[in-house]
Structures are given as structure tokens and as C-alpha cells.
Amino acid sequence: MKPPSLLYNDHLAQYRTLNLSSTSNTELAKPKGLCALLEDIRSLENVGGIFRTCDAAGFTTIYLTGITGAPDLGKGKKKIAKASLGAEQTIAWSHMVNVVECMNKLKEQGVKFIGLEQTENSQLMSDIIQTIPSSLISDHPICLVVGNEVEGVSEAALKNCDWVCHLPMKGMKKSLNVGVAFGA
Numbered sequence: 571m572k573p574p575s576l577l578y579n580d581h582l583a584q585y586r587t588l589n590l591s592s593t594s595n596t597e598l599a600k601p602k603g604l605c606a607l608l609e610d611i612r613s614l615e616n617v618g619g620i621f622r623t624c625d626a627a628g629f630t631t632i633y634l635t636g637i638t639g640a641p642d643l644g645k646g647k648k649k650i651a652k653a654s655l656g657a658e659q660t661i662a663w664s665h666m667v668n669v670v671e672c673m674n675k676l677k678e679q680g681v682k683f684i685g686l687e688q689t690e691n692s693q694l695m696s697d698i699i700q701t702i703p704s705s706l707i708s709d710h711p712i713c714l715v716v717g718n719e720v721e722g723v724s725e726a727a728l729k730n731c732d733w734v735c736h737l738p739m740k741g742m743k744k745s746l747n748v749g750v751a752f753g754a
Contacts, residue, residue: 598672599662601681601711604629609669609727610636610718611748618653619749620716625657627753632661633676633713635669673730676713682706685715685731686751687723688744695735702733716748 606629611617617639624632634640641650641658650658666672673683684698702712715731717723722745728734737751745751 598633598664598666598675599631601676601679601713602630603711605631605633605676605681605711605713606752607633607635607669607672607676607683607713607715607727608638609715609723610721611638611716612719613749614639614649615653616719616747616749618650618658620752621650621654621657621661621663623749623753624661625654630662631711632663633672634663634665635672636667636718638665640665669724669727670730673715673727676711677730679711680709681711681713683713683715683731683733685723685728685734686736687715687717687728687734688736688739689728689734692734692736695737698733698735714752716752719748 604624604627606620606624608617608620611620611634617634621632621641623629639650641647641654641663664672666675673681676683684695685692686695715723715727717727723731737746739745
């Protein structure tokens with residue numbers, strides 16, 4: 571029998587190969603300023619923590635995709651509210667199942683994406699931030715993309731990012747919890 575983490579990885583891989591269209595009941599929230607896109611975040615506490623961080627840092631909108639829990643659905647309502655301390659009511663948010671569909675709709679509105687994922691070609695976040703012209707930031711919403719706690723940002727989402735960056739890691743571990751990484 572496979573250990574639980576491998577079973578979860580199999581489930582997520584199957585989920586990501588489905589060609590799902592949006593199940594959002596609403597239109598996507600209008601992007602402006604700093605935005606966040608959460609792809610397949612399984613922990614509702616991480617989602618709530620990211621809502622709280624977004625509120626503190628001045629982000630305007632969060633886009634929830636895939637299996638990411640939403641503040642108005644089932645268990646998500648209580649767990650996200652507990653971790654966010656009400657920030658789920660102060661930050662505009664939308665949910666779509668398909669991350670690529672969501673990103674394409676946002677690109678049509680001028681959004682530029684920064685994927686936070688350690689890849690062969692990713693650059694240090696501090697280096698990328700220094701190279702983005704201030705005129706681009708003032709003219710286009712910037713959206714930080716973070717991914718699943720185990721698998722990270724999907725290849726499909728990374729292909730839609732304008733930049734891919736990572737955080738410096740000095741210790742033996744090569745990754746941080748998604749909520750911690752988002753706040754860094």
C-alpha cells in the first residue's frame with residue numbers, strides 16, 4: 571500500500587489532468603494593484619493565513635483555483651475565517667476550478683504573473699523585483715502565484731507566468747510552507 575503522501579500525489583495528478591471549466595458562481599473579481607492566485611492549496615488554514623497576509627500587505631484580490639477552499643464553502647467558512655481573522659471579508663476573491671482558464675481571463679485584463687516556485691530557470695525573488703520596471707507595475711496588476719503544499723505550482727500555471735522566482739534557502743530543506751513563503 572502506498573503511503574498517504576503518494577496517494578495524495580496520485581489524486582492531485584489525476585485532478586490536474588481533468589479538463590475542467592470554471593465552476594465559479596460569480597465573475598472574476600476585477601484585478602488591480604497586487605493580487606494573489608492560489609493553486610490547489612489543500613490546507614484551509616494556509617488559505618486563511620494567506621488572506622490575512624494579503625490584507626496586511628495591501629493586496630486587493632485573491633483568485634482561488636482547483637481544490638483550494640473558498641471562504642463560503644462548507645468547512646472552509648469556519649477554518650478560513652479562524653485563520654484570516656476576518657480578512658476573507660476585506661479582500662475581494664473569486665474561485666475557478668481551472669487555473670489556466672483563470673490566468674487567461676486575467677491576462678486579457680493586463681495582469682502580469684510572478685510564479686513562486688523553485689525550478690531550473692527560476693531566479694531569486696529579490697532579483698526579479700528589481701528588474702520589473704516601475705511603469706509596468708503602475709500600469710498592470712501584478713499577481714503572485716503560489717501552488718500546492720506538496721506539488722507546488724503546476725507546469726501549466728508556470729507556463730503562463732511572466733516571471734518565475736524562488737526564495738533563498740540556506741538550510742537543508744529546499745522549501746517553505748506555502749503560507750510562510752507567501753509572506754516572505
